[in-house]
Amino acid sequence: DLEAYLDVVRQPIAIRSSSLLEDAHYQPFAGIYSTYMIPYVESRDVRLKMLRDAIKGVYASVFYRDSKAYMTATSNVIDQEKMAVILQEVAGNRYGDRFYPNISGVARSVNYYPIGDEQAEDGTVNLALGLGKYIVDGGMNLRVCPAHPDKVLQTSEMEIALRETQTRFYALEMKAVEEDFRVDDGFNLLKLPVKEAEQDGSLQFIASTYDPYDMVIRDGIYDGGRKLVTFCGVLQQGVFPLPELLRLILKLGRESMRREVEIEFAVKLNPDRTGVFYLLQIRPMVDNKMMLDEDLTEIPDEKTLIRSHNAIGQGVSNEVYDVVYVKTDDYSAYNNPAIADEIDRINRRFLEEGRNYVLVGPGRWGSSDPWLGVPVKWPNISAARVIVESGLTNYRVDPSQGTHFFQNLTSFGVGYFTVNDFLGDGVYNQVFLNSQPAVEETAHVRHVRFSSPVVIKVDGMKKEGVVMLPGVE
Template structure:
């Protein structure tokens, strides 16, 4: 018998795998039907072209897929007429209703062209898809912001196209995933492919040179997706001799019905036919765990926070990937661990007989060789069953000889891939790693690209627009850090935040990063901000802003000390993914924490050094839509919040200067001296350059100083951004003058255009919103040199404005008047409120402005009761609310009316005052989303149905006020773009 086997073995050389004949059907051209922003997210996040280019180079193919993006039917047909496409990916955004129509037309014209839907499962899109015929699509995928999904889609379709040929040609193996949940397979497939591709890169080290290595990778196992019992059975029947393993859900369609036991039935049938094939049963129903022992399968709980990690480990341990581990069959303890073919050859005679017999009788060695694309040896050894040979020493000998023969034939030897330091000290934007850039990183790449494409940003004589020097540590560094330090257990536990932080700080970052960091320090020579950039953060369907930490570290000449601070800060950002608040937020937004991956942005801090502190002249946040437009402002002209110092002041809700970039000279806060003194910035944040982070803490602002404006005056940092209050003449003068309080008004920049801030903001809002196709929020900072009157405008971040209350698509002007309690055609605010039942209003009969002070006392008492109960009300009264002149209105302060959610100025025939639009507490209106209505019903300007209120019984009544309560909640609807607000009466 052994002699026959040796004769067979000699023929192995002639059977060497022709890897060049594998994966011959390829996707070269991909048509992407999507709006420009979604397309950019796909292409430039993680540089999808670059990613696929690298993989294709590894596979020694010369033409990676090209992505052509279209957003209209006309563009689609023009491209299809001119180019041969191999795949169409449709991204139906909530704003783009004709994507499915385009897809249907393509299918009619090109029936063999594969179509795929890729969509964020936001509420609007989900509803639309329920009514769409999806049968024309090969697959529907759920876009969660992970660019690996795009590689997976292309690989999945290529695997399907090449499956039959490659299995027949050399016996390529197949992994079958049986799963019908779109969201679930969209999450699992990228992880599975990443794992398989990474394994294939590792096993390619068996080859001698680069050329052989790249060819070998074509032999990796194929992954196929079955979405029903029938589809899975057909695939298994056809390819049962080449199935590496099966991963199956428990519940999926069987005979057209959703069968909770379909997976168990399928795996039972497979196990009957093949006693050794690895099986994984996954289910969201814990009760299905009991079937795993019967099926000899691994059970994976889909509800587990680390489901993807469990699955990866199960595949690695059972499908022949990774190291080969010889085990004692009684205790299952590890006897020996094999990394490569050479090691197997060296230890084959030393493995205890019982362990050796356990593995060869279950085909484990041939499966391991198959998974590593060593087909000739795998194929040969698969035929040599224990039953056929029944001689342990002969078995050892034949395996040994097969390996030696194969290694000689391949002329084994490894050429290591030399990875150069990727950071170019002269570039503005670089990345370390191959994973995703995360949300903020994508946004930065997007604005960097946007500034380059639009030449108007270059038109300023004394200003340049750019992003700060930036390096992104991609998400794969995060994965490596978490895996190599085994942090998942503590991270996913219920441990306190500081316990998690300490565990992360003790962990070790990859050593190879040290040289990269040193190069970055040399290039920047400035403090560095370490910012989170997670996959889900700034995802444009879910607001994740501000959930994770951002640290800053000073620049030091001692680069090792700086390295220590940087390492701590990166670990601190990584740890913040697993803090209690983050976990709670994940749950609230129905995201799985295991899908969250963190990239980290290392970015030069914008600012100037003043002694031991460091801060910029201007920080700001611009929003491209403004729901509180006043005077001549329009909602679509946007609004900007400006502050002196670091931007944390704005994020923390500090007193900023609110300005519309199209009306920079009309600033409400500086329009009256009283408001300017009360409502302009008094404090600011600066980085403490002396704090070296020895007491690194959960508070990411531990090394920031909260200073008084007069400290900036002492630094000489207020030139052109401050005004001076002259207490003798009681006036405010633009500019810095001796004596007198300094007010942060940015007057010389806004009123006198010393720096073209307003124009740059107009451009940033226009192009940002135009290309994202939705309102945006932009963070920025300005370094201004007062000597040269020039500066650099730095774009720090762009993200879609996610306004939960903004889902208003109703035309309020068509609601019949008799259905309304209030209507204002000059309202501020936006959104819908449906939890208010109470109205407090000032009685108009016998009203006299002389009683306004007394009325304010009454309101204050009632307001306190609402605050105690945690309820809200609508407040209606004549004149200007909050006016300090009691003849012009009721002189309430904000705390006196803080439980009101709608405030109404209702003019009277005998008491006419120009509307104030809430100027006296404008900051609070905008901060709390309070609606402000101006109504003059006596001149047909709006509706105020006071007669109805008068006819209702009062909950309480004073000399001047009535408080009434409706049995059901009123419906408040405000359209901030049209300045139209209504309060609708409850349905009877």
């Protein structure tokens, strides 16, 4: 059967698993087992040897230490597992001795961090040049909402665009590896700088060029200047209808599976502006951290320390015992730079101890204008599990929704609350915090630690979030 398959398929092949536990509706095992890719070579015997080794490698990965640990953590038993192996053609084009698609992506039908006009149900997609392993491995990629492809946070400011752009990509090496097959399923993948893709000509329609003389970023490829992977031709210029395709497939996937879904896809673009969209995989979107069955609006205010009706993020956390907050008596925005220094010092101690905390303060966190909020950068508050913007009667700032920290908020699953309790919009029980003994108190900041955790619950779909009083579940 494999020989007959190889006679027909003259492309590189991906060998991956489809197992009972992996595709279970309530506890999918995404990315736990190995996925191998083998190149296309002329000799069928050589390809057959590589294919057999890859199939054995996929089956063997059920028994690796990481897989067993994951099974234990999810209360599954290996005896329940049954596995099929799927052979798929790898999407992409050949460039010399390497093979990769112009675009790989992972799309999710729900977005727990909507900003601006985005709605949670619009979904979100992560895009990258090259093979999708780059996204799965946590590489820097482009995050966009398919319903608003013209509004991309990462390209909204030049400083962010230059810092948050993809710099490397994965390609499949097209040389035979039958003698050198390894347990690591990425052993025959090349990790290359984006400059190599420019030489291949694969950046057409997906890159912009930074002009260092005029200090602007121009859509398209021009001589000189650094190339940024922005997918501008596909997202904003309609070269290929990727946003429309993603909206349709997420809608159909959600309706068919009757739950939120996650899809993996790839796109091959041709110089004549045609292309092929490959739907590689679709699975239920379940993340244990994200599970929240409770209606947060039914929790009475008197049980909450903080409540927000404008919250982003998702999930439940019961490992936080500390609250760090800016004192509001005699508060003046003039002191914001000093407050940033005090918080940075406290945050460093949390990092050393491996603990997290709830951070509360007036105005916009991370504002470049210290009159609008505390001018911290992400490293200064990186141990915070929830960041709260609290308004004051004499100091009201529109919520920023954390645009400056957005990449980090989404990457680390941090909650972001906006509270204006003096307007009746939410709860911030500072009287209770003031009555507690302080672990540390500086000129402007107070750090309180409780003997039992403050449970944090965030429902990004409904924009509701609460931090419970200590000891209250």
